[in-house]
Amino acid sequence: MTDVAVEVLLPKIGLSMQEGMIDEWLVATGAVVAEGDALLRLATDKVDVDIEAEAGGIFHPVVPAGTTVPPGALIGWLLAEGEQPPDPRGTPMSAGPAAVEPVLVGAASAVPTPNGAASSPNGSAAPRGAGGRLLSSPNARRVAAAADVDLTAVRGTGPGGRIISEDVEEFLAAFPGGLVAPAPPGASASPLVRKLAKERGIDLSEVNGTGPGGWIRRADLEAVTPTPAPTPARRTADEPQAGDVLPLTGMRGTIARRMHASLQEMAQLTHGYEVRMDAVVSLRERLKEEWADGDLPVPSLNDFLLKAAALALRRHPLLNATVREDGIHLLGAIHLGFAVAVPGGLLVPVIEDAEALPLPEIARRSRALAEAAREGRISPAQLEGATFTVTSLGGYGVDFFTPVINTGNVAILGVGRLKDGVEWVDDRPVRTRVLTLSLTFDHRAVDGAPAAEYLRTIGELLRKPLRLLV
Amino acid sequence: MTTITEARAAAPDGTARKLSYVKAFNEGLAQAMREDENVFVAGEDVAGYGGVFRMFDNLLDEFGPRRMIDTPISEAALVGLGVGAAARGLRPVVDLMFMDFIGVCLDQIVNQAAKMKYMFGGALSVPLTITTASGAGLGAAAQHSQSLEAWLAHVPGLKVVMPSDAYTAKGLTVSAIRDDNPVVVMLNKVLLGSAGEVPEEIYGIPLGQAHTARQGSDVTVIALGRMVGEALAAADELAVQGVEIEVIDPRTVQPLDTETMFASVRRTNRALVVHEAVTFGGLGAEIAAQIQDAAFDHLDAPVLRIGAPFSPVPFSPVLEKAYVPDRARIAEGCRRLLERS
Numbered sequence: 001m002t003d004v005a006v007e008v009l010l011p012k013i014g015l016s017m018q019e020g021m022i023d024e025w026l027v028a029t030g031a032v033v034a035e036g037d038a039l040l041r042l043a044t045d046k047v048d049v050d051i052e053a054e055a056g057g058i059f060h061p062v063v064p065a066g067t068t069v070p071p072g073a074l075i076g077w078l079l080a081e082g083e084q085p086p087d088p089r090g091t092p093m094s095a096g097p098a099a100v101e102p103v104l105v106g107a108a109s110a111v112p113t114p115n116g117a118a119s120s121p122n123g124s125a126a127p128r129g130a131g132g133r134l135l136s137s138p139n140a141r142r143v144a145a146a147a148d149v150d151l152t153a154v155r156g157t158g159p160g161g162r163i164i165s166e167d168v169e170e171f172l173a174a175f176p177g178g179l180v181a182p183a184p185p186g187a188s189a190s191p192l193v194r195k196l197a198k199e200r201g202i203d204l205s206e207v208n209g210t211g212p213g214g215w216i217r218r219a220d221l222e223a224v225t226p227t228p229a230p231t232p233a234r235r236t237a238d239e240p241q242a243g244d245v246l247p248l249t250g251m252r253g254t255i256a257r258r259m260h261a262s263l264q265e266m267a268q269l270t271h272g273y274e275v276r277m278d279a280v281v282s283l284r285e286r287l288k289e290e291w292a293d294g295d296l297p298v299p300s301l302n303d304f305l306l307k308a309a310a311l312a313l314r315r316h317p318l319l320n321a322t323v324r325e326d327g328i329h330l331l332g333a334i335h336l337g338f339a340v341a342v343p344g345g346l347l348v349p350v351i352e353d354a355e356a357l358p359l360p361e362i363a364r365r366s367r368a369l370a371e372a373a374r375e376g377r378i379s380p381a382q383l384e385g386a387t388f389t390v391t392s393l394g395g396y397g398v399d400f401f402t403p404v405i406n407t408g409n410v411a412i413l414g415v416g417r418l419k420d421g422v423e424w425v426d427d428r429p430v431r432t433r434v435l436t437l438s439l440t441f442d443h444r445a446v447d448g449a450p451a452a453e454y455l456r457t458i459g460e461l462l463r464k465p466l467r468l469l470v
Numbered sequence: 471m472t473t474i475t476e477a478r479a480a481a482p483d484g485t486a487r488k489l490s491y492v493k494a495f496n497e498g499l500a501q502a503m504r505e506d507e508n509v510f511v512a513g514e515d516v517a518g519y520g521g522v523f524r525m526f527d528n529l530l531d532e533f534g535p536r537r538m539i540d541t542p543i544s545e546a547a548l549v550g551l552g553v554g555a556a557a558r559g560l561r562p563v564v565d566l567m568f569m570d571f572i573g574v575c576l577d578q579i580v581n582q583a584a585k586m587k588y589m590f591g592g593a594l595s596v597p598l599t600i601t602t603a604s605g606a607g608l609g610a611a612a613q614h615s616q617s618l619e620a621w622l623a624h625v626p627g628l629k630v631v632m633p634s635d636a637y638t639a640k641g642l643t644v645s646a647i648r649d650d651n652p653v654v655v656m657l658n659k660v661l662l663g664s665a666g667e668v669p670e671e672i673y674g675i676p677l678g679q680a681h682t683a684r685q686g687s688d689v690t691v692i693a694l695g696r697m698v699g700e701a702l703a704a705a706d707e708l709a710v711q712g713v714e715i716e717v718i719d720p721r722t723v724q725p726l727d728t729e730t731m732f733a734s735v736r737r738t739n740r741a742l743v744v745h746e747a748v749t750f751g752g753l754g755a756e757i758a759a760q761i762q763d764a765a766f767d768h769l770d771a772p773v774l775r776i777g778a779p780f781s782p783v784p785f786s787p788v789l790e791k792a793y794v795p796d797r798a799r800i801a802e803g804c805r806r807l808l809e810r811s
Contacts, residue, residue, distance in 0.1 A: 137770040139739045157810040164770040165739060166810070 006055040006078040012071030013380040021068040045254045069153045136163035143168045251345040267443035270402040273455040277433040299363040307468045310355035312457040319411045337386025340373040347373040410445040414438030489668040491636045491661045498640035501672035502647040510537040513565030545575035556598040566602035583652040584627030598652040607660040612782035617747040623724035629653040630724040634698035636666035641675030658696045680727035686714035690734040694745040704800035732764045739770040740807040749777030771807045
């Protein structure tokens with residue numbers, strides 16, 4: 001339990017996070033929270049992730065679920081027993097020992113009350129306490145009204161935590177689209193709940209919201225329907241039907257934006273290069289036998305390729321670079337991203353300092369990261385900072401393709417299908433094992449010859465794979 | 471009448487003449503006396519001695535005892551003399567020496583000078599100028615150090631000017647004498663010796679027109695009298711830290727040019743009012759109230775007032791220094807208004 005009120009701020013997870021939506025508060029208003037308890041589910045443009053409480057206390061939300069705010073925005077309070085939120089933006093508790101029921105006004109609808117004490121002008125369902133008030137300067141309110149910004153999402157930095165016009169201006173700069181209104185009047189619910197309601201044919205205006213400010217939670221939907229075999233939302237989203245419109249939001253939006261940006265700004269071209277895999281294949285067979293009972297994971301073909309790509313980058317630093325305005329920056333660290341197909345898109349977890357890791361370690365990490373990505377457990381931090389990417393379509397039977405470089409990198413290595421090849425030894429055909437590498441590179445930074453040399457180095461490493469083990 | 475801008479432009483660069491605050495006052499008074507023979511001076515020790523602050527030096531020599539009159543030590547009689555003479559068509563300048571002495575002649579000022587034109591239906595006017603020295607900082611103790619502009623500005627029918635430098639000491643004095651209504655000229659004792667550029671020719675400064683002494687974008691500082699110089703010094707200090715404050719010198723506190731203040735505050739979104747007088751019930755309260763009324767939606771912070779604590783002016787030099795607002799407190803106030811966590 002805290003001694004004093006602790007602010008709950010929207011965390012910034014990963015370097016590129018610009019906004020996050022509070023998908024769901026995982027604890028009830030007024031509930032006692034211990035440090036480390038999961039407090040909310042945060043939806044970013046990459047992943048959904050559970051955020052833990054950094055301190056203990058009595059939980060009070062400042063913004064309702066469904067609100068989209070920038071990192072650092074004040075979203076809640078953890079209070080001591082009987083304590084009021086120090087900033088009037090928090091939801092003050094009613095006095096007395098039973099101080100767990102927040103006093104809320106301006107609940108489910110934005111209809112003004114008879115005495116004129118309507119909810120905020122833009123219909124936000126932000127909780128307001130009976131004695132509490134959003135602390136903001138008149139000028140901040142003027143600027144916010146002009147820009148249609150919901151002040152409940154803005155963090156105040158003025159005296160006493162008051163929101164001043166600079167806060168609104170900085171909020172607008174960080175989030176030019178303005179605040180996404182949590183919900184239209186009369187249907188205060190998170191997008192997830194709205195989607196579920198639509199799928200189940202529930203009219204949200206009929207639902208009694210039990211969340212802060214009359215916010216409709218997922219659980220409230222259960223009260224309406226006798227739970228007709230709850231189809232997970234994710235399931236339907238994975239299997240698009242003809243006639244659907246898939247919104248360019250979240251992961252889909254990020255992929256769309258980045259891929260388009262990548263092809264817009266880079267001069268991309270692709271080399272196809274066949275490499276011999278006989279040695280790797282036979283080494284794997286041996287490892288499968290020898291390591292069968294040990295605790296060392298047997299590396300997959302992909303793991304061999306990851307390690308080979310990383311080691312080769314050490315010899316060809318031009319491929320491990322980033323192009324900025326002032327020039328091509330050759331990067332010191334080699335952080336390998338590898339693409340993992342997930343429902344609705346793809347994610348690129350990152351193995352840091354891959355060239356220094358022994359192959360079993362790469363195998364262990366790639367397995368764990370891929371699993372986490374598929375199960376939606378991966379954190380944005382685990383998706384950040386790749387300096388080079390490996391992507392494989394071999395499992396789908398693709399030999400050659402033209403992967404698109406991740407923005408900020410100068411190359412990406414595509415791995416094709418493992419197949420039989422032929423080598424002519426004198427006049428005699430010999431069966432070999434080969435696969436085709438597809439290296440897309442940014443011609444602004446890398447020319448054709450060095451790109452080919454990089455591929456040749458990988459080929460050599462794959463022919464003598466023992467070097468890759470350590 | 472010469473406007474400020476014309477007067478200032480008349481002084482070519484580099485050849486501008488510098489004059490002390492008290493000499494500038496003296497020159498303006500002398501020129502006004504030359505301009506209009508109805509102007510005369512009455513007060514304690516103003517003629518033979520030239521005034522305790524040397525405000526009236528040499529005037530007896532030029533204008534003689536009919537226009538430079540030493541009076542008995544009776545402020546009520548002296549102001550009453552002025553009210554009567556003004557009502558009969560002369561333009562008296564009466565001197566109260568220390569502003570603190572106003573207590574003994576308030577009836578003449580508040581109930582006679584200020585009311586006469588109104589009560590006679592405009593049949594007569596009272597073109598009376600009252601000069602007096604105000605302010606703390608000279609170790610003159612509680613009965614000789616006050617700034618009582620709020621008392622006077624509260625009374626309809628009076629005008630009150632507070633020269634902040636040598637230039638305004640002359641221009642506002644000339645305008646006060648030329649004005650057809652009672653005007654109190656509050657000279658500041660600490661500023662008496664301070665020098666500034668002063669045009670040689672006679673000029674007036676429009677009453678009720680504020681002057682933006684420094685332009686800035688971050689905080690509007692409205693400073694009265696001697697506090698203008700302190701605010702400008704604070705502005706220099708803050709500018710080093712990247713904070714640009716706008717300094718407004720109202721020059722006249724009654725009538726008060728609030729439009730200039732509002733326009734400034736709408737740009738800076740923050741206001742600070744500073745005066746030497748006790749904060750409670752001071753002009754700062756009036757100005758703050760008017761700003762929030764007119765520019766509420768443009769404020770990012772409550773209007774901050776800086777003034778003296780609610781206490782008589784201390785005699786102890788150490789306490790007196792702590793009592794009077796200064797550049798450090800103004801700068802600190804600005805930082806407070808701009809503070810962000």
